[in-house]
Amino acid sequence: MGTKKFISVFLFISFMILPVYVSASKGVSAEDNKLCLACHSDKTLNKKLMNKEILSLSVNGAEFSSSVHGKVSCTGCHPDIAMDNHPQSKIIRSRKDFAFSVSRHCSNCHTASQLDKRQPIHKALAAKGPCIECHGSHYIKSVAIGKVDVKENTYCLICHRNKINMSMKNGEALSVFIDEAAVANSAHAKLQCTQCHSEFSKTQHPVRSFGSRRAYSIAAAELCLTCHKEAAKLYASSVHIEQLKGGNTKAPACTDCHGDHAIASVKKDKAIGVVSCNKCHSDMNASYEASMHGKARLKGNEKAPSCASCHNAHNVESAKMTTKIKDGCLRCHKDAAKVHSKWLYNPPIKLSSFAKAHFDAVSCAACHSPGAERAIYLSLYDRRTGKPLTEEEILKTLGGPETEGLMARIDQNANGSIDPKEMWGLFAQLIKKGVITTFTGNMDVQKATEAHMIGSKAEGVKDCDKCHKPDAELFQNVFVVVKKADGKPTVLKADKGVLNSIYTILPVSKFYALGSSSVELLDILFIVALLGGIAVPIGHLSLRVITSPLRALRRMGKGGKK
Amino acid sequence: MHPLPIRIWHWVNAFAFILLILTGAQIKLGNVLHFFSFQTAVTIHSWLGWVLVFNYFIWLVYYLVTGNIKIYIPPLNHPVEFGKKALNQAKFYGWGIMVGDENPHHSTFYNKFNPMQQVSYLMIMVALIPLQLITGLFLWDPHLFGPVVNLIGGIQIADLIHILLWIFFSAFIIVHFYLATLGHTTWAHIIAMFSGYEDEHDDHGHEEGHSHGEKSTGH
Numbered sequence: 011m012g013t014k015k016f017i018s019v020f021l022f023i024s025f026m027i028l029p030v031y032v033s034a035s036k037g038v039s040a041e042d043n044k045l046c047l048a049c050h051s052d053k054t055l056n057k058k059l060m061n062k063e064i065l066s067l068s069v070n071g072a073e074f075s076s077s078v079h080g081k082v083s084c085t086g087c088h089p090d091i092a093m094d095n096h097p098q099s100k101i102i103r104s105r106k107d108f109a110f111s112v113s114r115h116c117s118n119c120h121t122a123s124q125l126d127k128r129q130p131i132h133k134a135l136a137a138k139g140p141c142i143e144c145h146g147s148h149y150i151k152s153v154a155i156g157k158v159d160v161k162e163n164t165y166c167l168i169c170h171r172n173k174i175n176m177s178m179k180n181g182e183a184l185s186v187f188i189d190e191a192a193v194a195n196s197a198h199a200k201l202q203c204t205q206c207h208s209e210f211s212k213t214q215h216p217v218r219s220f221g222s223r224r225a226y227s228i229a230a231a232e233l234c235l236t237c238h239k240e241a242a243k244l245y246a247s248s249v250h251i252e253q254l255k256g257g258n259t260k261a262p263a264c265t266d267c268h269g270d271h272a273i274a275s276v277k278k279d280k281a282i283g284v285v286s287c288n289k290c291h292s293d294m295n296a297s298y299e300a301s302m303h304g305k306a307r308l309k310g311n312e313k314a315p316s317c318a319s320c321h322n323a324h325n326v327e328s329a330k331m332t333t334k335i336k337d338g339c340l341r342c343h344k345d346a347a348k349v350h351s352k353w354l355y356n357p358p359i360k361l362s363s364f365a366k367a368h369f370d371a372v373s374c375a376a377c378h379s380p381g382a383e384r385a386i387y388l389s390l391y392d393r394r395t396g397k398p399l400t401e402e403e404i405l406k407t408l409g410g411p412e413t414e415g416l417m418a419r420i421d422q423n424a425n426g427s428i429d430p431k432e433m434w435g436l437f438a439q440l441i442k443k444g445v446i447t448t449f450t451g452n453m454d455v456q457k458a459t460e461a462h463m464i465g466s467k468a469e470g471v472k473d474c475d476k477c478h479k480p481d482a483e484l485f486q487n488v489f490v491v492v493k494k495a496d497g498k499p500t501v502l503k504a505d506k507g508v509l510n511s512i513y514t515i516l517p518v519s520k521f522y523a524l525g526s527s528s529v530e531l532l533d534i535l536f537i538v539a540l541l542g543g544i545a546v547p548i549g550h551l552s553l554r555v556i557t558s559p560l561r562a563l564r565r566m567g568k569g570g571k572k
Numbered sequence: 573m574h575p576l577p578i579r580i581w582h583w584v585n586a587f588a589f590i591l592l593i594l595t596g597a598q599i600k601l602g603n604v605l606h607f608f609s610f611q612t613a614v615t616i617h618s619w620l621g622w623v624l625v626f627n628y629f630i631w632l633v634y635y636l637v638t639g640n641i642k643i644y645i646p647p648l649n650h651p652v653e654f655g656k657k658a659l660n661q662a663k664f665y666g667w668g669i670m671v672g673d674e675n676p677h678h679s680t681f682y683n684k685f686n687p688m689q690q691v692s693y694l695m696i697m698v699a700l701i702p703l704q705l706i707t708g709l710f711l712w713d714p715h716l717f718g719p720v721v722n723l724i725g726g727i728q729i730a731d732l733i734h735i736l737l738w739i740f741f742s743a744f745i746i747v748h749f750y751l752a753t754l755g756h757t758t759w760a761h762i763i764a765m766f767s768g769y770e771d772e773h774d775d776h777g778h779e780e781g782h783s784h785g786e787k788s789t790g791h
Contacts, residue, residue: 356618356712367715448726474610479602519726524711525610527728528600528735536597536739543743547750550665557670564672 045093046084047071061104069148077149087115106140112147113140131215135174144169165212166203180222188271197275206233224259230270231263238264244324249497256496262290276323283316283323291317297462304462315342328499339374346374353472371521373454375461376484377471382460385487386509387501388449388518398493399447401500404436407443416492417502428490428504430511437517449514451521453477453484478525485509485526573681574768577634582765584627588620589745595620596738621708628701643684644694658687669754679770696744700737707734 047069049055055067074080085091091098102108120141126133135144160168167188175183193199204211209218220226235242245251245264253261267286268274276282284307288295298304298317306314320338321327327334340346350365376384392399401416408419420428420436433449440447455461476484488509490502508514509527521527574582598605598613608616635641647654660676665688668676677686685693710717710730721727755761755770764770 357615358619358622361713361716363716364713367713367718370715370718474614475602478599478610480600481603515728515732516725519728520722522714522727522731524614525599525602528731532732532735532739533601536600536735536742539739539743540746543746546747550750553670560670561672 042083042085043071049097057102059102059104059108063105065102065105065108074148078152079148079150087112089115089118109140109142113142116141129215130217135169139172139174143172143174162202162204162212166210178220178222178226182223184220184223184226192272196269196271196273197278198271198273206236208233208236227265228254228259228263230265234264241324244322248322248324248326249328250326252497256494256498258496258498260290261497262286280312281316283318287317287321294459294462297459301462301464302466303464328497336369336374340369371452371523373452373461375455375464376453378465378469379455379460379463380465380469382455382463383457383487384453384484385456385489386451386453386485386521387489387491388451388504388508388521389491389499390493391448391450393446393448399445400495401492402495404440404492407445408439409443416500420490420502426503428502428508430505430508430513433490433504433508433517434513447517448520449490449518451509451518451527456487477523480510480525480528481506482523482526485523573679573684573770574765575634576768577630579765579768581627581630581634584623585631588624588627589741592617592620592624593738593742593745597742600735618712621705621712624701625705625709628705631697640682643682644690644697646687646690646694654687658691661686661688665754700740703733704737704741707731707737710734 050067050069051071053068057065057067059065079087102111122133122136125136167190170186170188171190173185173187176186177183198206209216220229250261250263254263266289267282274282284295284298294317299308303315303319307316315338318326319341320335322334322338343349347362347365347369350368351360351362354365354368355361356364375382390399390404391397404416405419410419417426418424420432422432422435423429437447471484476482486506488504488506490504492500492502494500508518509521509523510530512529512531515529518527594607595613595617598608599610599617602610602613607613635644657676664673664676668674675686679686707730710721710727711734714721714727714730721730724730752761752765753759755764760770
């Protein structure tokens with residue numbers, strides 16, 4: 011490295027920078043600035059703007075001198091002001107307007123190409139807002155110094171404490187303003203910005219673009235996964251992510267429930283399990299508040315079950331396709347099986363597993379939501395994998411026109427209800443295609459709103475006859491449930507006879523309720539067998555009576571021989 | 573001819589079977605039958621089901637310990653002869669009994685069953701009753717036996733087997749009772765099932781009543 015090269019670099023810099031510097035400081039003199047400050051050091055000096063905002067015109071001379079522009083004359087940045095036309099009665103609409111107009115002069119020295127080279131995001135930012143909004147005006151510190159000295163968060167906040175926006179492709183504006191106080195009170199108060207926003211640092215600020223605010227929120231969920239692995243794993247099996255994957259962008263991602271920067275600690279925010287759900291599921295709130303659980307919460311019992319207590323916080327479950335909701339109930343009612351087995355048992359032994367046999371097929375709400383309308387839901391599963399078969403998969407497997415929809419394919423007689431033969435038809439067709447299915451049955455309340463109206467213990471169903479007799483009261487409504495790819499279940503009406511038909515023994519082989527789901531044909535067979543059983547002795551006896559003279563004759567013959 | 577453990581087993585079985593059939597009918601046909609309430613029917617059915625389970629072991633242990641289980645085993649080494657005997661037995665019930673022929677089978681302690689009885693009782697004792705008891709157990713607690721129930725295809729399949737056997741046993745027990753009246757007198761077999769021995773009535777020449785039957789009962 012020769013001195014030659016050093017000199018050439020020095021000369022280059024000198025020739026490039028010097029003219030700029032000279033032009034900015036043209037006519038600079040301590041005298042000029044003193045002249046301005048003679049008036050502008052007055053702290054009360056201000057101007058009333060058109061929109062009635064007050065713009066302070068006061069400048070602290072000492073502080074200005076120690077700023078990066080300390081050597082620049084006032085007119086270097088305010089070239090439109092000269093002694094011969096000042097003070098002028100210039101009309102300024104607003105502070106913002108003023109900020110834009112003075113910021114225009116920054117580019118006299120700080121050219122766009124120069125800024126772009128240093129930090130690509132700067133170009134995008136500079137296009138949107140006045141320079142002074144981020145950098146301040148008279149007391150600007152060198153950004154280079156800032157980078158070295160300030161803490162990372164402070165560095166980010168140099169810009170992000172301002173009300174700046176990010177433009178989305180669809181024209182929406184996403185605020186990237188950070189409320190410092192809110193972050194400081196959040197569960198993430200001690201985190202560095204870059205711990206979540208890992209693509210960013212003091213030196214890196216990639217320019218990104220998103221289709222919409224919603225697309226940004228969904229993508230932002232990725233940031234949470236870095237730390238919250240356990241929650242992420244649970245969330246991955248939720249009905250919400252299934253809906254997101256299925257194209258329903260309204261389905262919630264992390265920030266929809268937890269917020270973004272003002273994230274509350276779940277330990278402190280006992281209402282998150284209700285409030286965040288109500289953003290979408292507000293129709294459930296009234297019935298929840300009418301329940302034992304809601305009432306207890308309204309009375310101030312923070313431990314009273316919230317939505318998340320039963321539906322889970324992250325692996326959120328819809329009641330339609332699962333019996334897992336009761337796991338939520340059982341988290342608090344740990345001894346539920348034992349308590350039920352006090353009266354719900356098969357003699358001679360009181361086993362809690364008998365109560366569990368009921369829990370396997372009956373939702374808690376089905377017995378504990380007084381007055382709710384109940385129904386039997388037969389959910390379609392792949393027997394081998396144990397996973398729900400989606401409507402789309404079934405239509406694909408069946409082949410033929412997919413436009414018809416599943417119900418049209420099952421409901422051959424088009425009466426709007428699946429009868430036993432039609433159910434068998436679907437089952438048999440799928441078997442032919444190599445897919446073995448099973449309709450898992452469970453009893454639940456029909457309306458989701460009613461499901462939440464959990465009553466007191468005394469109001470629970472205890473009467474066996476409500477379910478366990480032919481044509482039982484609670485077995486009047488039967489539905490077939492098929493999951494859709496987006497996670498939402500399709501509920502198809504079925505005849506109540508699908509629970510009592512010889513056709514459905516195989517398809518519904520895993521669901522059975524004593525009395526109410528028995529096969530009617532077997533009742534007939536029973537009668538036939540009984541009649542047959544009676545007919546045999548009667549027939550035989552009649553023949554014996556008719557033939558008794560034959561025997562009498564023979565006996566006489568024998569007797570004669572004797 | 574009928575040793576005490578077997579007589580106890582038989583009558584416990586008979587009592588339990590009849591009540592199980594009736595309570596079973598009540599459980600299944602609650603809309604037309606009103607002998608018991610559903611709960612009472614289930615309670616009786618469950619208790620008696622367990623009685624039947626233990627009773628089955630009385631039978632099994634008795635016959636295994638005494639080795640007399642062989643009375644249930646058809647002579648598989650002489651299938652043709654056995655077939656002929658069975659045919660003769662069927663002929664007797666269909667015709668011979670009408671015209672006053674002698675029962676081709678003479679029941680003894682060591683050869684209690686005629687060929688038709690042998691086949692049907694073997695099936696009943698070794699296959700049907702165990703199957704009925706096992707499927708009954710599945711229905712008694714579907715959760716406890718869940719994994720096994722799933723193996724056979726689901727609780728509906730267990731129920732199907734249980735119901736089909738219920739139908740069979742219902743018809744069977746009627747015929748069984750009628751056949752029991754076909755001794756040398758109407759009550760002879762039935763009394764024997766209580767007393768343990770059957771009177772010999774050679775002059776009527778119908779069936780069994782051979783003295784070694786009496787001797788072997790030993791009480």
